Amino acid sequence: MLLKHDYTNLFEDVHTHVKESAEKLGASGSALFIIQNDKVVTESYFGKQSHATNARKVQADTQFHIASVRKAYIGFAAAYAIYHGYISIDDPIQHFVEDSHLSAYEGVTIRHLLTHTHRLNIVDGELxxxxxxGESWAYRGPSIDLLTSIxxxxxxxxVADIVKEQVFDPVGFQSTEWIKMSQPHPKITNTIRDTDNIYWTETDVVDGSGMNMYVSAKELALWGYLHLKEGKWGDQxxxxxxxxxxATSIQTPNPKLPIHKNGCLWFVKDTNHSFNQIGDAVPKGSYQLLGYTNVALLVIPEENLVAVRMFNRYGSSEGFDYLNDIRSFGDTVYKCSKQTSTM
Known part of the structure; x- marks a missing residue:
C-alpha cells in the first residue's frame, strides 16, 4: 500500500523542533515522518548516519536504532498471543517460568508485565x-525478558517470527529488522554514546528479545499507521x-491510580500528569513509545495522525531535559495538526 504525499508547511514548527533537538543532543543525523488523514504530510531527513567525514547521508532507507520503541512490536506479539488464546492477560506468570518457586513472582500476571506494574527488579543479581x-509503576527490564520468553x-x-509473519511479510517491510551486530550493513546509523554509556551493548540476538532493532522513519510511521487503522492495510x-x-487501550490494573497508564507496553494518554511522556495538549486516547535513543512514535487517533522522529543519539547530552523535550514534541505535533483540520 502506497500512501499519497501531500506535503505541507503547516508542520514547520515540528520540523524545527526536531532539528533543534538533534543539535542539543549532538546527533549526527535525524528524521521526521508524519502521516495525517491517510497522506504523508511531512518527510524530512537531516545530517549523516555518523560523524565520520565520509558518512552516508540520512535518507528514506536509513535505519535508526529504536531502543525501547521496539516494545511496540513486543506488545503486538503479546496481544496476538492473548487474542489467539495462547495466554490470558490475567494469567499468573508462575505458570510459565521455570523458577516459579521464587516469592518475587507471587501475584504477578501478564497484565502486570505489560503495564510495568509488576514490581520486579534485579538487585545484586537476584530477582x-x-x-x-498493581499498586505502583516502575520501568524495569525483567518484564521484557519474561514476556518474550512466555x-x-x-x-x-x-516475537520476531510473529511480527514478520503477521505484518512485515504481508505489507512488504524492507527496513525493519533486528540486526546481528556482527553483520552490520551500510543503511544503519552509528548510535552515538557518551563514554559513561559504554556499558550498553547490542547483541546478535534477533528473535525480538534483544535491543538491537533498527527501523527506517517511514516504516516506523507505517507500523504506527497500521495501529491507527486498527489492523487495516488499504482495503484489507x-x-x-x-x-x-x-494493544493500544489502557490495560493498567487500577486505572484510578496516579501513575503512567499502559496498553500492551504502549504509553496511553489518560489524564494529565507532570510525569507523563505525552504532552498535556495531546488528547486522551493517544498513545506513544519513546526510546533511549530519543526516537519516538506517537499516534493521535483524534487527529487521524502518526508522527515519528528519529535520532542516532543514545541517552542525552548534559543539561538536555528529555521529558520536557518529548512532551513539547507531542504538543507541537498536535498544535500543528489542528491547523490542518481547520482548513
Missing part, C-alpha cells in the same frame, strides 16, 4: 519485588481489530 503487583514458550514462535483487514485495540 526481588519492590511493592505489591510468548515463545506458549506460541512456539518468537490484515490483523484482527481486537488485537490492535487490546
Amino acid at each position: 526481588v519485588s519492590d511493592y505489591y503487583p 510468548i515463545l514458550k506458549t506460541t512456539g514462535q518468537s 483487514q490484515i490483523i484482527p481489530r481486537e488485537i490492535i485495540q487490546l
